[in-house]
Amino acid sequence: MVSDGDVTVSVVPSRSEIDTLTRFxxxxxxxxxxxxxxGHTAAAIAERLRRAGLHVVENVGRTGVVATLTRGDSPRxxxxxxxxxxxxxxxxxxxDHHSVQRGLFHGCGHDGHSTLLLGxxxxxxxxxxxxxxVYFIFQPDEENGxxxxxxxxxxxxxxxxxxxxxGLHNLPGLPIGxxxxxxxxxxxxxxxxxxxxxxxxxxASMPHLAVDxxxxxxxxxxxxxxxxxxxxxxxxxxxxxxxDFETDGARNVIASNVCITGDCRxxxxxxxxxxxxxxxxxxxxVAGAHGAEAEVSYTTSFVPVVNHPDAxxxxxxxxxxxxxxxxxxxxxxxxxxxxxxxxxxxxPGAYILMGNGDDGPHHSQPLHNPxxxxxDAAIPVGVGYWCALAEAALAHPSINDWRLPSP
Numbered sequence: 001m002v003s004d005g006d007v008t009v010s011v012v013p014s015r016s017e018i019d020t021l022t023r024f025x026x027x028x029x030x031x032x033x034x035x036x037x038x039g040h041t042a043a044a045i046a047e048r049l050r051r052a053g054l055h056v057v058e059n060v061g062r063t064g065v066v067a068t069l070t071r072g073d074s075p076r077x078x079x080x081x082x083x084x085x086x087x088x089x090x091x092x093x094x095x096d097h098h099s100v101q102r103g104l105f106h107g108c109g110h111d112g113h114s115t116l117l118l119g120x121x122x123x124x125x126x127x128x129x130x131x132x133x134v135y136f137i138f139q140p141d142e143e144n145g146x147x148x149x150x151x152x153x154x155x156x157x158x159x160x161x162x163x164x165x166x167g168l169h170n171l172p173g174l175p176i177g178x179x180x181x182x183x184x185x186x187x188x189x190x191x192x193x194x195x196x197x198x199x200x201x202x203x204a205s206m207p208h209l210a211v212d213x214x215x216x217x218x219x220x221x222x223x224x225x226x227x228x229x230x231x232x233x234x235x236x237x238x239x240x241x242x243x244d245f246e247t248d249g250a251r252n253v254i255a256s257n258v259c260i261t262g263d264c265r266x267x268x269x270x271x272x273x274x275x276x277x278x279x280x281x282x283x284x285x286v287a288g289a290h291g292a293e294a295e296v297s298y299t300t301s302f303v304p305v306v307n308h309p310d311a312x313x314x315x316x317x318x319x320x321x322x323x324x325x326x327x328x329x330x331x332x333x334x335x336x337x338x339x340x341x342x343x344x345x346x347x348p349g350a351y352i353l354m355g356n357g358d359d360g361p362h363h364s365q366p367l368h369n370p371x372x373x374x375x376d377a378a379i380p381v382g383v384g385y386w387c388a389l390a391e392a393a394l395a396h397p398s399i400n401d402w403r404l405p406s407p
Contacts, residue, residue, distance in 0.1 A: 013123055013383050021119045021383070022376045024048070026097035028111035029374070032086030032104045035141040036062045036150070041084045041111075045118055045138055052125045054136070057159075061151030065138040066160055067121055072131030076400060078393045079135040079165035079347070080386055081340060082117035083110045083142035092370035093362065108367050109170040109356065112374030112382070114138055116168070119379065120386030127387075132394035135160045139339070145190070145301045148342035157346050163400045164311055165349040166389060167340035168382065172364050174355035176377050179319045179385070180331030181352045183312040185267035187305035188237070190337040191275065191298060194261045195220060195283055198293040201249070201256035210254045214247055216292045217258040221245065223282045224262075231278050237333060238266040240275060265335055267304050302337035303345065310402050311350035318389045319352075325381070336367070348402040354382055 013021070024044070031040045042065050046056045054067040063084075091098055091105040099105050106112075121136045137156070141147030174180060197220070199213035221242050232238040242262040249255030264275050276298045287294035312329075319327040331353065340351055355378065357363035362373035393399055 013119055013380055018380050021115050021379050025111050025115035029097045029106050030100050032099055032101055032106050034088060034104055035085055035144055038063050038084045038140045045114060048118055049121055052122050054121060054125060061154045063140045064151045067136040069125055070133045074132035074394060076394045077133035077162045079137050079162040080117055081137040081139055081165060081167045082113040083139050084114050085110055085141050085143055087143060089370055093373060107372050109374040112170055116382035116386060119383035123383060123387050124390055134390050135162050142339040145339045148339045162347060164402060165343050165347045167351040169353055170356040170374060171353040172356045172366055173358050175358045176355050177324050177381055178326045178355035179352055180328040181312055181315055182330035183307050183309040185304050185333060186307050186351060187338045188265040188267055188335050189272055189304045190302040191264040191272055191300050194297040196295050197258040197287060199256055202254045204252040204254055207254060211291050212254050213258040213292055214255055216287055216290045217260055220283055220286050223286060227275055227278045231274060232271060236268060236271050238271050240264050267333060303341045305338050305341040305351050306344060307350040308348035308402060311348055314392060314396060315350045315352050318392050322384055322388060348404055
């Protein structure tokens with residue numbers, strides 16, 4: 001329960017429950033699904049939740065699952081969200097639960113996230129002390145940044161009216177039992193760009209008759225490095241990365257076209273707009289100076305995760321109340337992006353990082369590494385956190401009064 005910022009909770013799954021969840025997690029790992037194609041995962045989750053007596057709705061946002069647990073008479077309601085999709089990576093692990101779908105791999109731990117939230121739902125379903133409603137949200141297609149919008153567009157917050165929503169992600173390198181969080185901007189936006197340069201191809205021996213788009217493209221790549229170094233204020237974090245450079249040239253053929261693609265990160269809308277504007281200026285000026293033509297396509301795939309201050313304080317208090325847990329607050333901003341950010345545009349809430357371990361051949365590997373594996377030792381920690389957060393949030397006297405910040 002929570003009172004004046006103090007949280008006292010004690011929710012720990014039994015050894016047999018942990019063993020069952022471990023087997024479940026490893027089954028999900030063996031049979032991953034990409035993007036919205038998460039049929040095995042979604043069906044397995046829905047079946048377990050129904051068996052425990054929860055009301056389950058499938059196919060929310062195409063393949064999402066939402067389960068409802070209501071106890072007592074409190075009007076308070078919250079959402080807890082986990083992601084379900086895998087990555088298009090060939091797994092390099094050879095343990096018994098390795099992926100049987102070559103080229104598909106749970107290299108980000110979404111199999112673990114789904115298992116933690118399932119475990120919390122099963123545990124809370126047995127607790128008579130719960131007072132209010134918890135919506136357990138299992139989201140597809142986090143990796144491409146479209147799953148949250150799909151569920152929202154399908155009426156997530158109208159069909160399942162919650163006052164706040166919370167998310168969690170494992171973090172390799174952070175020890176088991178450690179959590180990291182901070183209020184305000186936490187995870188970065190991700191913008192993507194494609195620059196098309198059109199020159200005039202020709203014979204490699206007669207470059208004076210051509211307009212070489214490779215020379216133009218190379219100058220653009222160099223000039224793009226000035227955006228962060230000379231345009232973004234030092235107090236604002238930003239990254240501009242060129243990740244591919246493709247031409248239609250050959251050994252003795254000067255190309256006619258170049259395609260440059262890349263990725264930009266930061267934490268503020270003004271930073272995104274500054275990068276876009278300066279990129280367009282640079283591309284236009286460099287191409288014009290060489291007599292080439294060029295255009296920029298600039299899109300946003302992920303918006304920043306912005307944690308609500310009251311929700312962040314609640315999550316921090318919950319971690320402080322857990323046995324043998326260590327809180328890092330403020331943790332500092334992180335450069336990866338997260339689709340959960342879209343949900344935080346509609347409801348106040350917070351996103352927390354949970355340690356996946358700092359040793360071993362798999363658990364300390366970076367996310368998206370082919371040798372990574374979710375650490376099953378984190379299952380009781382994560383389930384305990386979710387259960388404690390649910391009880392604390394539903395007992396919070398002002399959670400229904402939280403408001404989104406003004407745009």
